[in-house]
Amino acid sequence: MALPDIFNNDVTDRLTQRINNLTAQSKPQWGKMSVAQMLAHCCVTYRYVYEPEQFKKPNFLLSWILKTFVKKAVVNEVGYKHNTRTGSDFIINDEKDFEQEKSRLIDYLVRVQKDGKQYFDGKKSFSFGKLNVVEWNNMFYKHLNHHLTQFGV
Template sequence: MALPNIFTSEVTDAVIGRINKLTPASTPLWGKMNVSQMLAHLNVSYEMVYEDKHPKPKGFMKFILKMLVKNKVVGETPYKHNGPTAPAFIITDERDFQAEKSRLIAHIKKTQELGEKHFDGKESHSFGPLTITEWNNMFYKHLDHHLGQFGV
């Protein structure tokens, strides 16, 4: 089962449409994050691609991530509810809903505009070089999981 292609404008537009259904009062169907924290959490994936904000794992930690975590993140199997989260993705402070929403939409649009060829073989923050399919699965699956968490 192939996941929808986040690099196409149709899928990007559909995901952004789902994001635009969220409000500051949206509540989760599971989990601890509020909607603003969830948007900030989703932004971390893109910060790791577009910003030099998060330290890259090295040595043994990078090996562990590649061997034990990578396939869960870049594969097609959906995430389970309340699964483990890497420390960089844990958002506990309050965030501005509109700012996080705008940042996320901008990141998604930038990714789509750069296109899949830009990501083909590109080094990921934690897992080494990824294929187009792996990048797509990582981006789309994470978005879909958390948008579903909030019922959109």
């Protein structure tokens, strides 16, 4: 079953509403991150697209491992299990400002939606090589949906 289309205005609006339903006091139903850390964690996917210079590019071996063993789990339509391990760039240990991270995530969502399918179709991802528009959509939507569900919205 296809995931909702993150490039669609209505889907972006629904995700934005879910984010806006969070409060600085929202608690996770599983895991250890605070709500502000979760928002910062979710931003990493978009930072890989729009701020790749902020991250160390995977070396050849790691790139091969990511493309061969991790990519399918990230870009398919199957949801993530609770407490799944994540990449080191996604681990947020320091405290974050809730309002700032919330605003930043919403800005990224709007930017992705406005850039549209044409921008992403065939675009090379930071970790997985070229992705088609369905793979980009699945990666964006499924990760965000997983964490919004984690915080009950």
